[in-house]
Amino acid sequence: MALNPVLGKLVSKRVVLASASPRRQEILSNVGLRFEVVPSWFKETLEKSSFTAPYEYAVETAKQKALEVANRMHVKHQRTPDVVIGADTIVSVDGQILEKPVDKQDAYRMLSRLNGKEHSVFTGVAILHCCSKDNHLEMEITDFYEETKVKFSELSEELLWEYIHSGEPMDKAGGYGIQALGGMLVEYVHGDFLNVVGFPLNHFCKKLAELYYPASKQNVQHKKCDSMPSVDTFKNLSDGKSESSDFPEHKVSSKLDSSGMCSSGAVYTSENSSTVRLGFTVPLGNQNGVSQSASKLPSKILELMDGFRASKALFVASKLKIFDHLKDKGPMKAVDVANDVGTSVCGTERLLDACASLGLLEKTSQGYSNTDSANTYLTSDGKYSLHGYIIHSNDHLWPLFTNLESAVKEGSRQNHRAFGKKADDLFKDYYHSQEVKQRFMAAMHSIAHLTARDVATAFDLSKFKSACDLGGCTGALAHELVQVYPNLKVTVFDLPEVIANTSYFQPSGQHTAPVTFVSGDFFKDNLPEADLYILSRVLHDWPDEKIHVLLSKISAVCRPGCAILVAEMVLDDEKKNRSTALLQSLNMLVQTEGKERSGCEYQALLEKHGFTNVKIRITGNLLDWIAEYEIRRKKRCRKKKKSMVIEKKRISQSYEEEVFTASNFECPYKKLEPPCPVVPLLSHRKLQLSPFYSIVLAQFSDIQKSPMM
Ligand SMILES: Cc1cn([C@@H]2O[C@H](COP(=O)(O)OP(=O)(O)OP(=O)(O)O)[C@@H](O)[C@H]2O)c(=O)[nH]c1=O
Structure with a gap:
């Protein structure tokens, strides 16, 4: 032996x-x-x-x-x-x-x-x-x-x-x-x-x-x-x-x-x-030059091939509000669910079985019921509901993505093919009808709410007295910020069509006074005064030229000590590893003139407007990267890192990238509430779309504002 x-x-x-x-x-x-x-x-x-x-x-x-x-x-x-x-x-x-x-x-x-x-x-x-x-x-x-x-x-x-x-x-x-x-x-x-x-x-x-x-x-x-x-x-x-x-x-x-x-x-x-x-x-x-046996199943490729089926099963179950029904009445048999939502029994049973196999539902001899995750994220009224974003994915992103081939061939967005009309402006598309606008706002609210705690606590922002969330939509991030920083006043600045519809999304029973809403177009109108300007999921909507317009406007109103906080997905510099962000960039291709960018690319854009010494930190949230740039030399942030740094590498002379695992990253402010869990809902996400992968936090610059500003 x-x-x-x-x-x-x-x-x-x-x-x-x-x-x-x-x-x-x-x-x-x-x-x-x-x-x-x-x-x-x-x-x-x-x-x-x-x-x-x-x-x-x-x-x-x-x-x-x-x-x-x-x-x-x-x-x-x-x-x-x-x-x-x-x-x-x-x-x-x-x-x-x-x-x-x-x-x-x-x-x-x-x-x-x-x-x-x-x-x-x-x-x-x-x-x-x-x-x-x-x-x-x-x-x-x-x-x-x-x-x-x-x-x-x-x-x-x-x-x-x-x-x-x-x-x-x-x-x-x-x-x-x-x-x-x-x-x-x-x-x-x-x-x-x-x-x-x-x-x-x-x-x-x-x-x-x-x-x-x-x-x-x-x-x-x-x-x-x-x-x-x-x-x-x-x-x-x-x-x-x-x-x-x-x-x-x-x-x-x-x-x-x-x-x-x-x-x-x-x-x-x-x-x-x-x-x-x-x-x-x-x-x-x-x-080693040896071909793999053809008999081996390339399981991850097969999973990717099937990913859209899982996504669509989730979308349809959400659209039919099956998770809402099961939350109220579960466990339920397929026939009862079908009767309630007005669908066929055989189709409903297959959908429920598929959802159970994907871990969204539990199936027992009593029938189907929601898993804890489904109760938290998939019902339409939960605090952390993703329902809005799922419906947006089904109704808006799905038709756009079916035209991905044309988008790739033409290098441009596909709104005209998907919806039969050409939009001059990205948001005109969303705001042309009340229904689409509400749906889009609900989607943005879902994601903003789910990620707000991480955005708010990625850095110690307690030194700022006022903030302006540009494109802040329903105010989900603003409300989180004022909870975390009781001395902060936040102005949400967004288009008039948005501001007129924010009341539905305001938190009940929360002190809302420090959050105010101001309507305007950040490309054209005067920006409200603030110590901190926030751009969360905004820059990726726009091409470089427009970003320069926006950044120069912000830079013009910045006083010494002002800062910008940016929250975006960030691509790795070689653009080959962060699938979540890379797929998000395709998402931007099919619907906007914008794109996701790497840390270096954001850095270059920002430096042109006097923002340097960028730090980027991966935080482990669905959302993205978060950047804070100081425009004038200021005392460096002394927040003690309790976090377990998995890897810290100097990317360039002027910004650092730090990678944390979500479970190890501890911001003192995170203790206020359990950190917001990350919910990768699609079956194929775990191949490379890991929740612990794609979030980078950038922090600080401390050079003098350049004379050109
Ligand atoms: C079913 C069964 C399990 N176990 C023990 O269950 C723990 C699982 O927990 P884990 O998280 O995998 O490991 P851990 O004990 O927490 O250790 P760690 O690897 O440090 O996480 C392990 O201990 C196993 O032996 C038994 O001893 N006998 C059994 O019949």
Whole structure:
């Protein structure tokens, strides 16, 4: 038996287990692996509804746990580990993910759900091969998952409570430990027992074999659509010396993608695993010159192909207000939903099933009901409702996007094709009818409200006494700002057609006096006086020429100490990584003369008007990047960074980009309320549209306003 060669490959490496789980430590040390334990600080708070399948959540969490440790160890100038292993175990029953119970009642809730039924235990594992080049962390990520089916016997309440009082459930996914007392609850186990305990050792070894002995991989026939790993055995491996490359198998340079999210070059090695080199250029399906087997399903491409179906299912369910119905009356059978909303039973049932499979609904024997996320974000009246934006996406963006091909060919917007009329001005399109205007305002309100806390707290703005939110629409950001900064007065400046319709969106029971609304056209009219000018999702609507007009107007009214806060998505300078922003740029192509821009491009625009020393920070929100520029030399912001900097790199002489993970970024003001969660609703978003990826915060300039201003 040649077991040693597989783990032997790790003998000379500094291996770190990014896990506090004593079970994982035991499983790995039992087979002679030598490793350090550095528990991850990554908070297991990924939005579950953004994953189409439970195992994807486990894999992503495992990856984030490992990335956090690798980055932390690298940043702290400790010796960078060679290999970091992260894992996450979850229990999945009826499409729901169960993690560790928070208290006894929660344990009871979990065990009751498992009682008498079969469930799946998924463990996601991430193996990071790391190296430090020029003090830059480069990594190759391999991840996979293992599924084991477990069935519980029918258990009495008394037994469940007795088990809960034993204390065993509390630190275990699903609230039980199969390796101890919990074993008595289990009728059968199908699959890897150790996977249930917390670490799929067999699959792990096969994965190592695949990584360190690539030759054997090519001999393997992959099975379609099952959970077999890509190397079916590792027992015949010879004990050859490992290659002297930094990463196993491939001598490619890999660059840290600061968020750790997949960028280019994903190489799919089996149905339930993948290897990704961050920032490298090996084309899909071709590594070491060997074509990937045609029998392997390119699952992420397939997911992208289907992405529009998921989007449309969400749009239609929202349009039919199914989430509203289910919030009031759920659980409901398909036939009752169909009767309520006036649709066919067969069509409604399929739509509901699709929504349940996408994690938007829960399906039980009683019928369909909303998930927590659906209640919060998809009902039309919730505080954080995205309903307005979803309807806007369906009614406005969808027709525009169907003309993307023409937009790409012609390089211009497609309003005339989508809606049969040519608009001279972007907003004339929206405001030509009351209905479209209300819909657009509701959409902007959804996004602004959802992201307002992050925009407001990205910097310490407490030194400003007055702010003017240019194009501030319904005042969602303004109201958040005055809550966070009680001494701030905010003027919302927008077109008269908008200002006339803002009353519907005003928060009830909130002190609204510090927010006032002034109507005008910021290209033509005088701007209200303010210490801070805010441009949130404004600049991307316009071409450079118009931005210059606007910035020069702002610059003209700026006094010493004034500043601009900009909130936009920002492209990475090479324009290849931030899919959310890149797709948003296509979105601008089909409907505006504007575009998304990179940090450098914004910097260049701003510098022309005396705004320099730009700082950009990725914050981890749906919205975008946030920039603050001071126009005159002023005391630097002394806000202490409590945040965990994942990567901080100087992009140019005059601005810095800082990358944070949302869960680690802590602004003192964020404590006022739980940070606004990010809701990637489309199934394909997680490929590259990670919520932890695309938000950059820029901060400060401190040069004198140039004489030309
Ligand atoms: C189903 C089951 C789970 N577990 C333990 O449940 C924890 C899952 O939580 P996690 O978040 O994956 O890991 P953790 O313990 O929080 O550690 P960390 O990796 O630091 O997040 C792990 O411990 C597992 O062993 C058992 O011990 N026996 C079982 O039958």
